[in-house]
Structures are given as C-alpha cells and as structure tokens.
Amino acid sequence: MATKAAKETPKTEVATISNSLPATMDASMLAADAGIGREQMSITDMALPYLQILQSLSPQVKKSSPQRVDGAEEGDIFNTVTQELFASEDGINVIPCAFQKAWVEWAPRDSGGGWIASHSSDQILNHCNRNEQGFDVRKDNGNIIVPTFYYYVLMLKDNGGFEPAIISMARTQMKVGRKWNSLLSSLQVMGPQGLFNPPMFAQKFHVTTESVSNAKGEWYNWKLRADGLVDNADLYQVAKKFAEQVRTGAVKASAPPTEGDDVDTHGDSGVF
Secondary structure (H helix, E strand, O other): OOOOOOOOOOOOOOOOOOOOOOOOOOHHHHHHOOOOOOOOOOHHHOOOOEEEEOOOOOOOOOOOOOOOOOOOOOOOEEEOOOOOEEOOOOOEEEEEEEEEEEEEEEOOHHHOOOEEEEEOOHHHHHHEEEOOOOOEEEOOOOOEEEEEEEEEEEEEOOOOOEEEEEEEEEOOHHHHHHHHHHHHHHOOEEEOOEEEOOOHHHEEEEEEEEEEEEOOEEEEEEEEEEEEEOOOHHHHHHHHHHHHHHHOOOOOOOOOOOOOOEEOOOOOEEOO
16 A cells, blocks of 8 residues: 655645654664653544545646645545545555544535535435535525535554544445445354454455546546454554544544535535
8 A cells, every 4th residue: 555656745734754764863762752742642633634536626636736746646545634645556455443424515616615514414404405416405505415424444554554534425425435334234253142243443445446437427436345354453442442532522524625626516526
C-alpha cells in the first residue's frame, strides 16, 4: 500500500514530513523521547482525515487549480490531511471500526455550494420535495439532502502503523456501502458456543477504486475485498477503542473538505 511518488512537494497548508530518519539523527534518542509534548492531546483534538476518490473535476487533479497535487490522477485515493495519494490499482488496507448514517445538507452550486449540516435522522426528509434529478430539496431554503454512509476506519500502513480516517459514501457509492455492510454482517466464525458474527473492527478489507459509468457519465467508485480477520491483539484493542470513541460521540465526522467541490449526482467529487 505504498503512496504514489510526486514530482514535487504538494501545495498544502501544512507541510508533510518525511518518515525517513536523517543520517545525522540517532533513532534511539528520538525513541527515548517518544510522545513528549503530546501528553494533553487525544484523538478528539486531531483532524480526522477523509479518504476520498479523486474524480476528473477534483481540484487536486485539475492542472489549473491552486489545490492541484502533483501526480494526482482520477481514481486515486486521497488523504485530505496528509495529502498522500494512493493509486487506484494499489488501494489501501483498512479495518472498519464503526458505521454511521447521516442525511447531509448541501447548498446547491448556484447558491455558492458547500456543506451546510449533518442530520442524524431521516425526519429532515419530511421538509423536502423530490426534484426531477432525484434529489431531496428542502422546501424552506432549497438546500439538498443526501443520505450518506460514514465508515470510521484504521488505515494500515506498510511500516506496521495505522491512521484513523473516514470513508464516506453517498448516492451511487452507497451501492458499494450496502455490499460492505452485508459482508460485515454475514461473516461467521466458530467460537466456543458455535458460530457467531465477529465485531466490525475484527475484520480487514482491501479497498481500491474502479471506473464505472451510466447514462449520465463516467466516474470512479469504491471497490473492496474482504482480507480476513485482524491477527494482532494490540491492533484489535486499538480498533476496539476507536469504535467505542465513535459510539460515545467522542469522535465525530467533521465537515468534509470540499475545496470548491460538493457531492455531485453520482455521490462523488463534483457539484450540484
């Protein structure tokens, strides 16, 4: 799951740091001071990255965009915090830890676009009309309500580390999400009392992207493959703790970094 190599440093608000230790530094010295300075910091104090599929209109892909990331291509998976790119065919390995469904409110493009709010109940649809494009539009302000799946995951790294992140799925992406939910719910393992369905955070998946199309156009969607059970007890406990933090509300999905783009008619990067 190696990240894509870029020709030059991406233009980001926060500079990324190489994981390679300078030749002039002693690893044992850094290890002895590990964690110092972050004693008061927890996961709730950090920006939880989104893992997004880049589309042809994504600002990271467009050469004329100030958010252009060198080397970015449509179909790549993009980490919105670290600015890392993962090639479509290589993908990422994740442990899904928690699932939430929300009804996300977006402003239409002709009103400036952008994320407005996240509603925890479908009761908001009682205040909407369905338009000719199949969108639920609020009667009072014209904003669009989009049902969205949120998967809180641990993204596994090649060096044995991990990073908490969010994968969101809306519109046509929800078809993949429903398949994922079915895989998570149908797995059975033999235990002392017979077969049982293991917790969500005990399962691993390999996630890539693939090109799909319909009468409205062509775009990239998620593709996933079950990759067995978590085989490290320490990692299992980390995933379990992350799931609990989501369940109790200590960790919540923030507004996605749209950077000028919203969720389009496919549920991918684009505009209404």
